[in-house]
Amino acid sequence: MLVPIAVVHVGPIKNWFLRLLTIYFLDIQYGDAQNLAINPDFRWLHSLTYQGVIAAIALLTMTCFLVKAWGYHFNPNLKFIKSPSFQKKILLALLIMATIDLFYNIPNLTAAIEPGILEETERYLLIVIFLTGFNRFPKYRIPVAIYGSAILFGLSHLSNFGWHGESFTATIAQVIGVMGAPLSGQNCISIQENYGCR
Template identity: 30%
Template sequence: MKSNKRIRYGYILQIVVIIGIQIISLLTQPSRFVTAIVLIIILGAYLTDEYFCLSGTIRKVNVIVQILFQPFAFSYTAGTLLTLITPFKIMPVVSLCILVWYTISFFPYIQQFIAPIKNNGLRLFWLIYFFQIAISPLAYFGITSSTNPWFGAFFSTGLIGAVAYSIGLIKTMQAWHFGDPIILIKNRSKDNVLVISVFAILVALFIYSNLVNINTWAKLSSLRFWQLLLEAMEAGIGEEVLCRFGILTLLLYFVRKLSLRIPIAIIGSSLLFGLFHFLNLTGQGLALTIYQFCFTAVSGIFFSLLFLYSGHLELVIVIHFMMDLLSYSATGDSSLSGNITLSEYQSVINLTFLMLVLLIWMMFGKRHQVMEKHAKLLISRGNDK
């Protein structure tokens, strides 16, 4: 748990500030007494380990506790701060400062606890766990602003969490000595017109398949469209950074010695991408969620191929964002509703067949060479375990 003095002292100061905020929360928002006390105890355990010699077993347990619960402490504290300053007129300025703090607050935690992790299975677990915690610091409170609903909508989505997660994940992958999206952009190969044309056609086909059974578009207010826009940005940024960069890179490293490492990693990351959508069971039915799993898993193959071939994660983010925005705008909701028809399942089956054909096609010739080059850039500096 020890690091260089500059990082350690800055980290200690950050923890002390967070504890102070939770103490203020105890006095002003007693309904959150239990959570605040638990966070103070957990962060206090970190400070105790810094200044006192704990036994080896206790220290190991403390490290596990800090890895699991410090991200929640940072997220919860960001939400606490925003609720504390909501009644004041200075909310916009102070809130923006809090959001900037939130996007960088994980850096010392990553340096102190996550960078030393060598086991790639634990790395994969942490990427997924960290996503669930970091993505929605404000969702714990449902923050709104009576004076400015547009500003309140901005706070009540997970967009800021997605940005914070993305920055934190890129720093983490760098700490683990993997590549990052900037490396791919700097070393990208010349585009092939045929391949780009195929990808463009398939983007249109995915959008069509997503909207074909919608008879009438929802009538949205400007505020509701703003909310759906933010939610689509959250999904595009957060999910693509997690699945197409983080998980795909780790899976490529897991199977780096296999001749079929690229298709195996692509299918594995796509299945995980689909499985994540079972978290939506809290807001929609099982049949709709199963359909969503199938569609997102298939689209994950497409996104992975596009990322590995083009080397542009930002391109995949934009396409994902546009697909979600069109779907959300058409239905008026980010969750699925209604009944799944036979034609929709047929559409998914057709897309699955097309993606498998595309995957096989991309495994030959210059297309495969380009993806192999980009895969090596992502994993060549990874630590072996």
């Protein structure tokens, strides 16, 4: 339902800081995913809504339209590169075990899918905003995108305080850990390769 609002009102915004603010306000619309309450007897549907998977997919959908309205095109560059030790038998065995496991651990699966979609969408938006916002400063663009998105992404986890009884200390530890994870060398290399920067 927010797609038309996002495209019409947020799409024309050019200022990078205002884009950050609008992303924040749009993002909080997906915070309380448990409002889509479904009877626990319907195990699959209840798990999808209770864990926030539907909300994550909604945010991803809105992001696709919003980024397109900003004039950017998707280039996922998802190539399957086989490692030297790749074996089809091992891949097939893993897929079979994962499929069997799905029927016994639906809540664990959906609990993993939700942050995988929602949080990576948030991080993608932050990186795009910082990269384009500092386009006139090629020397600082990559560091700002990496550190700025990592700091904001980490701070967004402050909202987990009190969620399912999470303590303040645990929340701070999570914020620090989340801030540090994107700053690994692999993320820096990935961003540089995708944008052709040194």
